[in-house]
Amino acid sequence: MDFTLSETQEVFKSTANKFFKEKCTITALKEAEKSAKNYSPALYKEIADLGFVGLIIPEEYGGAGGTFMDLAIVVEEAGYANLPTPFLSTIAYGAIPLLQSGTEEQKQKLLPRIAEGEFIFTGAFSEPQSHYDYRLIKSTLSDKGSTYSLNGKKLFVPFAESADYLLTLAKSSNGDVRLLLVKGGQPDILITSIPAIGPERVYEVNYRDVPLTSEDVLGNGGDGWSQTNRVIQMATALECIEMVGVLRRAVEVTNEYVKERRQFNRPIGSYQSVQHRLSDMLTVVEGGRLAAYQAMWRLAEGLPADRELAIAKAWLSKEGQNVLTGAHQLHGGMGIDIDYPLQFCFRRFKRFQLSMGTAPIHLKKIASSLERKAVATKV
Template sequence: MDFDLSEEQRLLKESVERLMLDSYSFNERRKYQAEGRGFGEAMWERYAELGLLALPFPEEHGGFGGSAIETMIVMEAFGKALILEPYFSTVVLAGGILRHGASPTQKANLIPAIAEGRMKLAFAYAEPQSRYDLFDVETRAKQDGDRWMLNGTKGLVLHGAVADKIIVSARAAGASRDKEGIGLFLVDGNAQGLVRRSYLTQDGLRAAEITLDNVQVEAADVIGDPTGALPVIARVADEAAAALCAEAVGCFAEMQATTLDYLKTRKQFGTTIGSFQVLQHRAVDMFVELEQSRSMTLYATMMAGENDAAERARAISAAKAQIGQSARTIGRQSIQLHGGVGMTMEYRIGHYFKHVTMIDTLFGDVDHHLRRLASLGGLIRELE
């Protein structure tokens, strides 16, 4: 396998990292967070100008036809900067649903608006009782002539309060934990009967709880088969998990570099604390975890487009488990090596730790993915 980036990918990496360096310092991030919608509207426009919002979409619908590798590059840079904008929810999550499940007409109507920065989307899949089971859906979709009526509650809808449209998973048939009978429905953010309650997550992002009370959806806004959407949801969840791994690697790299700089400048007992061998060993442990996470993320990224669901799941679960374990190790070490300042809101290291903790829980934590990996026979199957 060739693990080197192409010339175009290197240019993408350089341009995104330069944008983050120039426009996303920790103080600038605070200003964006204080804006009314909780992120930088001007930055969203910059993403559109650079083509980042169009990156993974097919060229025939105004995109650039990028692969999971390009998404990895962008997400890692965004992780280093700890961005607040709804890129993951709009482009990776909802955009993934459109790429894999939408009709040509739906793609033509929605993707250009996303690429130009005129439309933000969210994906409402989680429910209070579902935990990490994507098939555990109690929200109901009942057909009423040419329309569908949605009723139910969705939780932890990332950037759900600012989304112009929300893709909702709902059950059109079967019991609440059946793997068949689930559909995807495109709902207008201001639809009658839809109530959004916005709140801050622990890492400073925005999410919403959404209640649907007889929300009407036209037949043209049903994405794919109204009773067979689970394979699409599962595939998008795997791709999203790979993107989250890349974002976490960006966070880890910044946490490791920031901690190393602190060890080189903080003085105690008349010398820099980085001269103490025991602290050097802990810094090395952080570096090892970072490199392990980077390697597993690259593997998961290269397997994200695998059509064999079981093989794809093995790679994604192995990487997500590694990321979760590294988040705990690197986060714990970085906070402890910074001492009391690491726990303050005024210093950025604690914000990174909070964010990687959130990444660990999105689409399955360490325990969940270790169980899934075990149920699939492990990462490397025995030769038959």
């Protein structure tokens, strides 16, 4: 496992860093948060034109043919800039599921338009009784002969109002689960905004006898749980990497601030207690980066990554809170100013902290993996 960046990856990193910094100014972030769509369609098209949206899509489908590690580098820079677009959502719930499980017809139809920035995807999985354990879902897919009917309620769906497709999990009449490519904007889909702390709005989505056909079922039906698990794993890994970018920004902003803020005729960064606090914060970020990239690498190589993902998400969610707390304490009241980047970092982090399973959920997974290992060793 070598995380040294190739020459091409260095170009990806520098290009993404420069582009996102130029486009994601504080003014741009504030305008995106207040806008009707919650993001700038023009900016999203620019990202697609750079090849970032289609980075992992093979050239035969109009993409750049890059690797998952190439994507991880760009996603970290997007997190650093607090990028307010459905970039990650479309890749995690559109490009990746289609590449992993889609039929050739679905790939030919959807992947080129994803790469061009024409289609936006989002994921609709959580329900009131099943935020993280999707075995408890109650959304149903009823067989109507040549068609299907979808009913159910989904929570915390980002970009639901703008999405061309909502990747949705539902149970069929025989108890099997299916991943569905539900077209957005249908009259039988009721979308309601949910108040949230994050800069991106999330929505409640109600499906009321939404008509579907076999073409709307991801792949050939297959093993829905296996498909869902692969989607969730990759989405979790990408969110962890974006969290690394957010936390890295918080540390760098704080480091610059303590060099300039003076107290008792000297920069507060010259005090040992401040230096120790920043050192702890940086250690958390670097540890989280290694954990997140290891999980992504294992997924890209087709290796088991359950424990690695749990470690990355638990560490970043739990210890990342201490990074943001330390950043705000070292800034004092200035940290919460609406015209300062730290409040964007904090609010975006809180969204990721609660998404894809909280720290206690993943700590339990780690404990379970240790128990299984102990039993196997005894045997």
